[in-house]
Amino acid sequence: MNQESPEQPVRNSKSVIRLPIIVAITLAAGVLIGSTFFSGGKSLTDVAKSSAKFREVLMYVENNYVDSVNTEELVDYSISKMLEKLDPHTSYFNSEEATAARSQLESGFDGIGVEFNIYNDTVYVVTPLSGGPSETAGIQSGDRIMMVNKEKLSGPGVTNAQVYKLLRGKRGTKVDLSIERVGLKDKMNFAVVRDRIPTYSVDASYMVDNEIGYIKVSRFSETTFDEFKSALKTLKADGLKKLILDLRGNPGGYMERATSMADELISGDKLLVYTEGKDSRFDRKTRSHVDGTFEKGPVIVLVDEGSASASEILAGALQDHDRALIVGRRSYGKGLVQMPIKLSDNSELRLTISRYYTPSGRSIQKPYEMGKGDDYSQDLSHRYESGELFNADSIKFDKSKVYKTDGGRTVYGGGGITPDFFVPRDTLNNSKYLFELYAKNIIREYALRYANENLKKLEKQPFNDYLKSFQVSDAMLGELVKDATKAGIKANEKELKLSKPVIVAQTKAIIGRYVWGRKQKSGLNNEVFQVINPTDNVYQRALQLFGQASQLEAGDFSSLNTVKGKK
Known part of the structure; x- marks a missing residue:
């Protein structure tokens, strides 16, 4: 990557771009904890009739089908296929998958250190975990894992359980991966040594100079808020007066950790996020209420197409209250809330129960059609093809979803958080x-x-x-x-x-x-x-924008009414 001044255009080689296919995964979604699921709704009689039909078919298959069958596998498959008719984020994990998925946010594990998702029978790397063996080996967001230890890992029937089984294992053991990467014709072979994968989510916290502090947050896990608050406290002791908060590539996590972080930066009693769904019992409003660690001083938040869910809740709250300058590229656009429901056999349903809205009232959920998850998963590829990753003018605003920040600045709903200052992806050195x-x-x-x-x-x-x-x-x-x-x-x-x-x-x-x-x-x-x-061109641009961030904090919005950036 190269370093650019504001006046110099960033040149990009699209043939070798490292295109991140950051897919929104439910294990890193904005999770709504502690609600009671069952309630009134459609007639229970209708549901009973449908379930009775399913039971009847299953019994005929079990008792009369010509060959022996695994009915548990059939049920898991049926549930997964049924949920594909809903939104792209409702999902089902069998008991093994549920345990493995929870460990991503709750406890450490031994493995190669990647988040992944499966689309079109292909395993995509969502992101290599910071400091883990895959990141060190050079695995990148968007890589497609085709084979593991010479065992095929693509095609019909590939499951989360199969991926966990192949990628996790005793630390110190080697995993041979065959990878396909956007921009390269030939497959790439990697040898990755498994290691302990910790759940740390604050990857970096240091003083850039005597006044500017930098904090990088890679996910919102159980310990994220405590890590963030500790980092902020240390930086303040070192003279922090200006803050860069880097949320790039952060796929989300626990919603409550994001709102707690927002509360550390936003003063007074202000709305941070609210949720609304079909069942009003799941509706909630979260407001700032504590005396935060850094409520005064300019803040710049870095986002990109990999910033999703809880990252967007935090960035949206800060933008709507004119508390932070958002710099980078348009975020992912994931505004649906999943509730994890543990089933009787320890499997887990992650059911979309509501939408969340930023303080100004905007939903940042990008468009989708029920049952068309494949189209939805290609959104980031479309952004690359349309030139949006390189040119601010290519960002498509939904002009019917116009909202205002506290200071009257225009922001848009329906497709992620649009930065105040756009910085293109820089691929010059690839x-x-x-x-x-x-x-x-x-x-x-x-x-x-x-x-x-x-x-x-x-x-x-x-x-x-x-x-x-x-x-x-x-x-x-x-x-x-x-x-x-x-x-x-x-x-x-x-x-x-x-x-x-x-x-x-x-x-x-x-x-x-x-x-x-x-x-x-x-x-x-x-x-x-x-x-x-x-x-890093986004980081360098941020350092140059503290004058504008200070104007924003002072209530001067004259230069911040439209997306700024290199064309």
Whole structure:
């Protein structure tokens, strides 16, 4: 990635774009906890008639079908197919899948560290978990997992349980993956070593300078609010006056954690989010009520097409109350609330029971047709094809869904959170050679070898000195290229030159994490983000926008009535 000034256009190579197919998954959805499900509604007689018919068919199959059948599998399949006729986020997990899915938000597990979803009988990587073995190996959002240890993982019949079984396992064991990636014709092969996957959700928290603090939140799990509040408290003690909150690639999680975070930043008694559904007992309003840790001082929130659900609740509340400047690209657009319902055999139904609305009254749920989840899942591909990831003018607003922030600024519903300042996806430094280095773990393996060989020398200096002065030399780059050649990656001088800034930054970041960050128990990967962020065009643009963020906080909205950004 390259660093750009506001006046310089960002060039993009669409043929090698790393297109994130960030699908909204119910295990990372805005979850409404603690409600009682059963209530009045359609006549119970009608439901009883339908269920009796299903039981009758199942009994005939069990007793009279020519071959032996597994009726439990048939029931699971029937439920899943039935739910496909509803919205894209209502789903069913059998008991094994439900236990595995809950662990993503509630407790750690051993595995390769990816969130995934299944669409069109294909396993898509939603996001590699920060600091996990898949991220380190170079697995990317949107990658399609075709084979695991030479076992096919695509085609009719692929299930969540099958994926969990193949990807999880004892730490230290190796998993061979065959991956398809947008922009590349050939499959890529990865060797990933399983490890303990923690549930930390605040990936980074550090002071950029004497006033600006940066916090990266990757999901909204059980511990997210406590982690966030602790990070905010530490930054305040270090002189925090301006905050960058990075929600890019955050697929969501517990709604309550998002609203608690909003309450730390929004003063007074203000509406943060409300939900409405067919059953009014599920309707609720959440308001700010505590004296927050950082209620004064400019805030910039970073979002992109991977920011979904609880991320959008938080960003929407901050935008509607003119509390934060939103920077990046339009968020995912997931505004449906699922209630987890544990069934008698420990399986779980995640049923959409309501829609949530931001304080201004907008639903950010993007359009969908009942029973057409396949079309819905292609939305982010359509954004790429339409040019929206590169050009603010390509964002399609629903002019019938116009709302106003507290200060009278125009915002739109029906399709995610639109940023106040648009920053395009930057793919200038991407190349096939870079992807091949990722696929065969060349950058990671070289960086770890270098770190081990030079550990005593490196440890003598504090990380801040390393950050300021260490350079990945041409000699080091030459050694890395030799490793790549030995691994069967054909040297390509032109593509190496193109991707050099990324290779250099990744190498330095991995060395920094290994030498200074590996002993931390907090889950923070500050070393990585402090190296990588200066090469990130969205982050760099945010640093330039604190003047506008300060105007917003002061109630000056004159320059903030429309989406700003590079055209």
